[in-house]
Amino acid sequence: MTSPIISESEVRAAVERELPGVRADLERLVRIPGIAFEGFDHSHVERSAEAVAELLRGCGLDTRIVRSGGQPAVIGTRAAPPGAPTVLLYAHHDVQPVGDLSLWESDPFEPVERDGRLYGRGAADDKAGIMAHVAALRAFGDRLPVGVVLFIEGEEEYGSDSLERLLAEHRDELASDVIVIADSANWDIGVPALTTSLRGIVNCFVEVRTLEHAVHSGMFGGAVPDALTALVRLLGTLHDDAGDVAVEGLAAREGASVDYPEDRFRAEAGLVDGARLFGTGRITDRLxxxxxxxxxxxxxxxxxxxxxALVPSARAKLSVRLAPGDDPKKAYAALTAHLERHAPWGARVTVTFEHDGSPCVIDATGPMFDAARAAFRGAWDGTDPVDIGVGGSIPFIATFQEMFPRAAILVTGVEDPHARAHGPNESLHLGEFARVCLAEALLLAKVAEAGRA
Structure with a gap:
């Protein structure tokens, strides 16, 4: 085996040198409210894509903004040195809506540091993922030991509707030996993780109608069911008394290998005193x-x-997270059948599909996964990474698996259990972010070594 192009000590020094500029650029990205949801100003998503493209060009990548009927994505490439592997680095530049502004302790689009954390929408999910990629590229400069393809999506939070078309249209350009998806989380502050399974998702709307129009609640109440009461009763059938999902036909299994102490879980979830967990089995199985x-x-x-007045119709939005091994189309059919079968008092029930995504399981074995674990140990001072499942969904990973079956897919992340992604006061632990940046740079070096072995 030949010696690495750049030594580990040089990588560490280079990442440390680049971190101040990386943080400044992260804050600039956080200030752009790039929300891809309907009803928002999508010019900000365009601004976000342009800002990302500028960052990639600054790293010497051949960069362009692409789209396929949806929001803009950014692709940046640099060819591999002779004999070296190519690594695809994924992140997304769009963010979730902020929700109720009164719940934020500071402006969600003006990054603020408090107690070692950087607060702002997208600070963790997933603009820090973008900047971890940029940090690694800047650390190597002209001595990058692998080829890279950066694919920065622009509508992940809105369901990635155009992603499959983009992947198909740019398949040859995106082909790689290793795919790093920086959109997950670490096990704890100070403990890195590789995500090896994710749940799928089905989102839909259920509407209940009992009346053609509203009527006087005194004149008709007691004989005519109002739609809101009927909806509440219907929603109550979705869980059994223990809190397990009561929809027949959904897959479930046990066997998660990581223990999640209840006291830690309660604290990280923010459960109020007296609130009990629901569902049965180990916490990691439930999640x-x-x-x-x-x-x-x-x-x-x-x-x-x-x-x-008696409410004539009421509607709820439902989200089902599917266990690995389940099929979104079958799950939606099972949920629809359950809702129609349990319609109370003959109420008219209408179910409308919104979007879905497949679960995935990753076989995290082989030399590239060994390289990732070694990089994590190096960045976290000898701490071994934990293989975890994630209760959230990244449906396109299954698409990557299908389109690039020979690539090793490494699902990494910048979040920690206190990041509050998707919620008010989202934040990034700056100490962990520094480790993530170092880990990615070390990973590229170790992938290059593994590719030459």
Whole structure:
């Protein structure tokens, strides 16, 4: 085996040198409210793509903005040195809506540091993922030991509707030996992780109608069911008394290998005193290998504007997280059948599909995974990474697996259990971010070594 092009000590020194500029550019990205959801100003998504493209060009990559009927993605490439492997580095530049502004302790699009964490929408999910890639590229400069393809998506938070078309259209350009998806989380502060399974997802709307129009609640109440009561009763059938999902036909299994102490989990989830966990089995099974079903929102009159009238129709948004091994289309059919079968008092039930995504399982063995674990140990001062499942969904990983079956897929992340991604006061642990940047640079060096072995 030949010696590495750049030594580990040089990599460490280079990453440390680049971190101040990386952080400044991360803050510039956080200030761009690039939300791909309908109803938002998508010119900010365009601005975000342009900012990312500028960063990649600054790293010497051949860069362009691409799209296929959706929001803009950015592709940047640099050819591999002779005999070296090529690594695809994925992240996304779009962010979640901020929700209720009153719940934020500071402006979500003005990054602020408090107690070693950088607060702002997208600071963790996933603009830090972009900047981890940039940090590694800047650390190597002209001495990059592998070829790279950066693929920075622009609508991941909105369901990646155009991603499969983009991958198909640019398949040859994106072909690589290793794919690093920087959109997951580490096990804890100070403990890195490789994500080896993710749940799938099915989102839909269920509408219940009992009346053609609203009627007086006194004149008709007691004989006519209002739609909101019927909806609540229907939603109550989705879980059994223990809190397990009661929809027949959804896959579930046990066997997660990592223990998650309840006291730690309660603290990280922010459960209020007295609230009990629901569901059965180990906590990691409930989070990683069993289905979960959440009611994300309800359309009905607000309490401040509600008249004394029976509500004719009410609607809820449902989200089902699917266990690895389940099929989204079959799961949606099972959920629809359950809702229609349990319609209370003959109410009219209509289910409308929103989007879905497949779960995935990754075989995390082989030389490239060995290289990743070695890089993590180096960045976290000898701490071994944990192989974890994730209860969230990154549906396109299954697409990457299908399109690039020979590539080793490494799902890494910048988040920690306190990052509050998708919620108010999202934040990035700056100490962990520095380790993530170092780990990625070490990973590229070790992948180059593994490719020459």
């Amino acid at each position: 990683w290998t069993k289905p979960a079903l959440a009611i994300l929102g309800v359309d009905a009159p607000s309490t401040g504007e509600a008249p004394n």
